[in-house]
Every structure is written in C-alpha cells, then in structure tokens.
Amino acid sequence: MELTKEKQIDGVAQRDFRLEVDGQSVPCTVWSHPDAGPAPVLICMGHGGSQHKKTAGIRARALEYAARLGWVTLAIDAPGHGDRISRERSAELERSVGARVTGRADGRGLDPEEARALSSIAQRAVPEWRAAIDSTLGLDCVSPHAAVGYWGVSMGTRIGVPMVAGDPRIRCAIFGLAGVRPGQADFAEAARRIEIPIQFVFQWDDAVAPREHGIELFDAFGSKEKTMHVNPGGHMGIPSFERDAWLAFFQRHLS
Amino acid sequence: MELTKEKQIDGVAQRDFRLEVDGQSVPCTVWSHPDAGPAPVLICMGHGGSQHKKTAGIRARALEYAARLGWVTLAIDAPGHGDRISRERSAELERSVGARVTGRADGRGLDPEEARALSSIAQRAVPEWRAAIDSTLGLDCVSPHAAVGYWGVSMGTRIGVPMVAGDPRIRCAIFGLAGVRPGQADFAEAARRIEIPIQFVFQWDDAVAPREHGIELFDAFGSKEKTMHVNPGGHMGIPSFERDAWLAFFQRHLS
Numbered sequence: 001m002e003l004t005k006e007k008q009i010d011g012v013a014q015r016d017f018r019l020e021v022d023g024q025s026v027p028c029t030v031w032s033h034p035d036a037g038p039a040p041v042l043i044c045m046g047h048g049g050s051q052h053k054k055t056a057g058i059r060a061r062a063l064e065y066a067a068r069l070g071w072v073t074l075a076i077d078a079p080g081h082g083d084r085i086s087r088e089r090s091a092e093l094e095r096s097v098g099a100r101v102t103g104r105a106d107g108r109g110l111d112p113e114e115a116r117a118l119s120s121i122a123q124r125a126v127p128e129w130r131a132a133i134d135s136t137l138g139l140d141c142v143s144p145h146a147a148v149g150y151w152g153v154s155m156g157t158r159i160g161v162p163m164v165a166g167d168p169r170i171r172c173a174i175f176g177l178a179g180v181r182p183g184q185a186d187f188a189e190a191a192r193r194i195e196i197p198i199q200f201v202f203q204w205d206d207a208v209a210p211r212e213h214g215i216e217l218f219d220a221f222g223s224k225e226k227t228m229h230v231n232p233g234g235h236m237g238i239p240s241f242e243r244d245a246w247l248a249f250f251q252r253h254l255s
Numbered sequence: 256m257e258l259t260k261e262k263q264i265d266g267v268a269q270r271d272f273r274l275e276v277d278g279q280s281v282p283c284t285v286w287s288h289p290d291a292g293p294a295p296v297l298i299c300m301g302h303g304g305s306q307h308k309k310t311a312g313i314r315a316r317a318l319e320y321a322a323r324l325g326w327v328t329l330a331i332d333a334p335g336h337g338d339r340i341s342r343e344r345s346a347e348l349e350r351s352v353g354a355r356v357t358g359r360a361d362g363r364g365l366d367p368e369e370a371r372a373l374s375s376i377a378q379r380a381v382p383e384w385r386a387a388i389d390s391t392l393g394l395d396c397v398s399p400h401a402a403v404g405y406w407g408v409s410m411g412t413r414i415g416v417p418m419v420a421g422d423p424r425i426r427c428a429i430f431g432l433a434g435v436r437p438g439q440a441d442f443a444e445a446a447r448r449i450e451i452p453i454q455f456v457f458q459w460d461d462a463v464a465p466r467e468h469g470i471e472l473f474d475a476f477g478s479k480e481k482t483m484h485v486n487p488g489g490h491m492g493i494p495s496f497e498r499d500a501w502l503a504f505f506q507r508h509l510s
Contacts, residue, residue, distance in 0.1 A: 218485070225494065230473070230483040239480065241507060245500065252496060 001135050008034070012066040013141070021131045024124075027083040028076045028132050029053050031062035032141035036070035039142050041254045043073045044133060044170070046125075046152025046160050048177070049118065050097030052082030052090055061151075061243065072146070074136045078159060079124045101208055101235045110208060115181060118158050125159040130167060137169075147254040151246060153177040153201060154208070154235070157217075158187070165190040172253035174246050176201030177235060179213025180220060191220035198226040199249045201242050208235045256390050263289070267321040268396070276386045279379075282338040283331045283387050284308050286317035287396035291325035294397050296509045299388060299425070300330045301380075301407025301415050303432070304373065305352030307337030307345055316406075316498065324506075327401070329391045333414060334379045356463055356490045365463060370436060373413050380414040385422060392424075402509040406501060408432040408456060409463070409490070412472075413442070420445040427508035429501050431456030432490060434468025435475060446475035453481040454504045456497050463490045 004027075005016040013034045019026045032039060043065060045058045053075035062073035077084050085093070110118070137144050150173040152160040157178035164173045173196060180188045198221050202214045218228045231239050259282075260271040268289045274281045287294060298320060300313045308330035317328035332339050340348070365373070392399050405428040407415040412433035419428050428451060435443045453476050457469045473483045486494050 224487075226487060227494070227496075228483075228485040230485065232479075232481060239482070241482075241503075244503060244507075248496075248499060248503065252499075 010063055010067065012063050017135075019128070019131055019135055021128045022124075024079070024128070026076055026128045026132065027053065028074065028135075029062075030072060030074050030136055030139065030141070031059075031066045032072045032139075033066045033070045036066075038140065038144075038146075039070055039072040040146055041065075041069070041071040041250070042133075042136060042142050042146040042148045043071055043250065044129065044148065044150045044152075045073055045075045046129075046150070046156030046163075047075065047078065047081065048153060049155035050081070050093045051155075052094070053077045054082075055094070061246075065247075072136070072139075072142045074132060076125075076128060076132045078155065079121050079128075098236070110181070115184075118155060119184075119187075121155070122159045122162060126163045126166065129159070129163045133167070133169065147171050149173065149250050149254050151250075153238070161187060161194065161217075162190040164196070165193040170196065172197040172199075172249065174199045174201065174249060175217075176229075176238070177203060177206060177209055178217060179209040180216040181213055188216070188220045191217055192222045195222045195224070197249075197253055198223045199246065200226065200228045201238055201245075202228055202230050203234055203237055204230050204232050206233075206235045265318055265322060267318050269317075272390075274383070274386055274390055276383045277379075279334075279383070281331055281383045281387065282308065283329065283390075284317075285327060285329050285391055285394065285396070286314075286321045287327045287394075288321045288325045291321075293395065293399075293401075294325055294327040295401055296324070296326040296505070297388075297391060297397050297401040297403045298326055298328045298505065299384065299403065299405045299407075300328055301384075301405070301411030301418075302330065302333065302336065303408060304410035305336070305348045306410075307349070308332045309337075310349075316501075320502075327391070327394075327397045329387060331380075331383060331387045333410065334376050334383075353491070365436070370439075373410060374439075374442075376410070377414045377417060381418045381421065384414070384418045388422070388424065402426050404428065404505050404509050406505075408493070416442060416449065416472075417445040419451070420448040425451065427452040427454075427504065429454045429456065429504060430472075431484075431493070432458060432461060432464055433472060434464040435471040436468055443471070443475045446472055447477045450477045450479070452504075452508055453478045454501065455481065455483045456493055456500075457483055457485050458489055458492055459485050459487050461488075461490045 003017045013032050015030050047055050065071040148169045150170050153176035157175040164170050200218050257273045268287050270285045302310050313330050320326040403424045405425050408431035412430040419425050455473050
C-alpha cells in the first residue's frame with residue numbers, strides 16, 4: 001500500500017493510495033475526520049460506468065459522512081476507469097457515456113458487448129475491493145471492527161452484488177439502477193446469496209435497466225429486509241431525497 | 256361542531272368532537288401540543304378498513320408529531336367504522352377483518368361485493384373529510400394557513416385518493432396498500448388528477464392489493480414527484496422503518 005497524495009477538504013482528510021492486486025495497481029481514496037479517532041463505520045462506494053472514485057456524488061457524501069458523523073469512506077477506481085486510464089481519456093469517457101445514457105431514449109438496454117464488458121470488469125473488481133477493504137481496516141483512522149456498508153448503483157451494483165455476496169464483513173448494502181438481463185444466471189445467483197439488509201433504488205423509465213429486469217434483481221436478493229424505492233425518470237435522474245434515505249438506511253444498520 | 260371529550264396523553268391534548276355532515280354525525284379526533292400555539296402543520300390520517308380513528312398506528316404517530324414537532328393531527332371514523340357502530344361491533348370488526356387479511360393466503364384480491372362496499376364508503380367519506388378539515392383549520396390550536404398533508408393506506412387510500420384529488424389545501428400525501436382493480440376507471444381518474452408529491456408504500460406479496468394493481472395506481476398518479484416503496488410481505492406487514500420515511504416525507508414538504 002503506497003500513499004500517493006493527501007489533502008484536507010473542508011476539514012476532512014482525503015488520502016489517495018495505490019494497492020497491488022493481481023499485478024494491477026489499483027488507485028483508492030479514503031476520506032476521514034482527522035480528529036475523530038478510529039471510525040466505527042466504514043462505507044464503501046462503488047462508482048458507475050464511465051465515472052471514477054472521486055465522482056461528484058461520491059465525494060460529496062464522503063465529505064458529509066466524515067464531517068458530520070466521523071465515518072470513513074473508501075472508493076476505488078474500477079478497471080479501465082479513473083486513474084487507471086489517462087486523465088483526458090477519463091474526462092472524455094465520463095462526458096460521452098454520461099451524455100449517451102442521459103439521451104438514450106430508444107428504449108433499448110445495454111447491447112451484448114457492453115454487458116460482456118461490464119461482466120469482465122466486475123470479475124476483476126471483486127478481488128480488488130476485497131484487498132482495498134483489508135487495507136482500509138488496517139488504517140489508524142478506522143476501527144478494525146468497523147461496521148461496513150456498501151453503496152453502488154449501475155456498474156456499482158454490477159460489481160457490488162458479487163462482491164457483497166462473498167464478503168461477510170459487509171452488513172448492509174444499497175444497490176440500484178441495474179437488473180438481471182437474460183443469460184445473467186451468475187449475477188442472479190450472487191444476488192440470491194445476499195442475506196443482509198438491502199435498499200434498492202430504481203428509476204421507472206430507465207432505458208439502461210428496464211423495469212422487469214430491475215424487479216427480477218430485487219426479487220432475487222435473498223435478504224429478509226429488502227426495500228425498493230421506485231421513482232419516475234431515467235438512468236441519471238435519481239431524486240435528491242434518496243440521498244437522505246441512503247443515510248437513514250446506513251444509520252439504521254451501522255450506527 | 257360539538258366537543259365530546261378531551262384528555263391529555265403524555266402531555267398531548269386529545270380532543271374528540273362530532274360534526275354534522277349530510278345528516279350524519281361524524282366522530283373526529285384532533286391531537287395537539289397544548290402549549291405550542293397555532294400549529295403550522297396539519298396531518299390528516301385516514302384509517303384502514305375495519306379500523307377506527309384512534310387505531311394504534313394513527314394514535315402513536317399523532318402523539319409523536321404533537322409532542323416532538325408541535326404538529327396537529329386529525330383523524331375521523333369512516334362510515335360504518337369506529338364510533339359509528341357499537342363499541343363491541345367495532346372491536347369485533349377490527350379483530351375479524353384483521354385476522355382474515357393477515358391470514359389471506361389464497362392469492363385473491365377483494366371480492367366484487369367488498370370492492371363495491373369500499374367504493375360506497377369512499378363516496379360518503381370525501382365530503383366528511385372536507386368538513387372535518389374546514390372545522391379543524393378553524394380551531395385555535397392550528398394556523399388557518401397550516402400546511403396540510405394526508406396519510407392513509409388500504410381503505411385510507413381508497414378514500415384518500417378522491418378526497419386529495421378534490422382538495423387543493425392538501426400539499427402532499429402518503430398512500431399505499433391499494434391498487435386499481437379492473438372496472439375502477441373513476442378511481443384511476445382521481446389518481447391522475449393528483450399532482451402533489453406522493454409517497455406510495457406497497458407490500459410485494461399483498462393478496463388484497465396485487466402487484467400489477469399497485470403499479471397501475473402508482474403509474475396513474477399525475478404527480479411529477481412520486482416515489483414507491485416496495486417491501487416483501489403481506490397486507491399487514493409494512494416494516495417499521497417506513498414510519499420514519501413517512502415523517503421524513505412530511506418534514507420535507509410541510510416544514
């Protein structure tokens with residue numbers, strides 16, 4: 001584990017480091033309250049396709065959780081994202097995919113090639129997440145017995161479901177903007193193995209993840225406590241009040 | 256308007272009164288903080304079939320809202336419910352219908368006769384609600400310009416949807432445990448006229464209100480902001496955390 005950069009933002013410590021996992025150098029970021037002592041809660045946040053570990057929504061919540069609650073947040077760049085490609089390519093990717101998804105009005109889901117690419121990214125990302133959580137739980141700013149929660153929608157769900165299914169340290173998870181497509185038996189099987197509390201946020205008019213696929217994923221989760229929040233609108237339109245519902249969910253299960 | 260009973264419960268004033276509406280004497284209850292001055296928020300709560308205006312869930316929230324927030328809550332007995340029948344008959348009704356709904360595992364919805372009875376109750380209840388809100392907004396404990404919200408699930412939605420559709424004073428509403436059944440074009444039409452923010456709580460395995468009917472009702476609401484909370488389980492199994500989500504919704508829209 002190699003610390004690459006450290007700075008303070010609004011009184012919160014933001015530390016970048018790199019981890020070697022299976023010959024890959026994985027860029028990670030940890031946000032923490034500098035004076036709060038070992039945090040009792042660690043939140044892992046998985047970004048969406050084309051985004052990166054410090055994408056605006058993740059960074060804003062990580063800063064809020066650290067400043068208000070003393071929680072630590074961990075985010076990592078998925079394969080082929082963020083600092084794992086050039087800065088220019090990353091910015092271009094976020095712009096172009098974001099625009100495509102926002103403008104996608106043709107009612108089709110991901111094409112088979114996109115779906116295969118996501119599946120391959122997820123396979124590589126799972127051991128990277130495991131190593132990043134191991135390392136973070138060894139930092140001074142986090143209790144080694146911290147309660148761990150996961151948040152990740154869209155690609156963050158595609159990666160998060162198999163990751164959470166195989167990691168007993170994670171006590172609750174927020175997923176969303178994703179579904180089970182035909183032929184994704186392994187993905188549905190991973191969802192069935194998950195038994196921790198789940199909050200699942202879903203956009204009712206999402207061309208990337210159609211309703212019936214989202215409902216199939218919600219139904220697949222093996223959890224006794226699972227709740228699905230359905231809102232009108234497309235893939236990029238989660239209403240801002242869901243952010244409050246995410247915090248309430250984490251507080252209920254991790255505090 | 257005739258005050259029939261007044262008492263204090265845990266520091267909250269509970270006042271029962273009766274209103275004459277279309278030749279019917281309608282029993283109403285208002286909960287308020289005795290020292291907080293005119294309340295800026297009025298919550299109207301509609302009970303479910305077989306229940307009554309002081310049913311446990313309504314009473315507990317009314318006390319909490321008054322004690323913690325200084326809000327006023329109004330509840331009224333629906334036609335054929337609560338103090339509009341004998342005390343013994345009311346208790347028996349709540350027990351027997353509650354048990355039947357809880358135990359209903361045969362997958363069927365309401366039978367046509369039950370559906371017709373609900374429709375007739377709703378028709379009579381709408382003007383009663385209107386009169387009760389008029390009277391409550393004239394009480395000293397409520398500001399005449401109070402922000403008004405509605406909560407009612409199951410029969411409270413069957414009555415609440417046409418009531419809210421026709422009352423511009425109501426700024427947001429929580430519905431649930433109900434759907435649009437075949438032949439209920441008027442009910443769906445009322446839902447389409449509603450444009451205020453809606454939170455819709457729905458049980459995924461509810462034999463009384465099947466999924467497809469619930470989704471049809473959610474889709475019918477004309478509101479730009481509408482959110483559906485889906486949880487596993489039957490008609491009587493709304494998880495307790497939804498109670499927090501109801502308060503958060505009201506605080507967001509009425510405070």
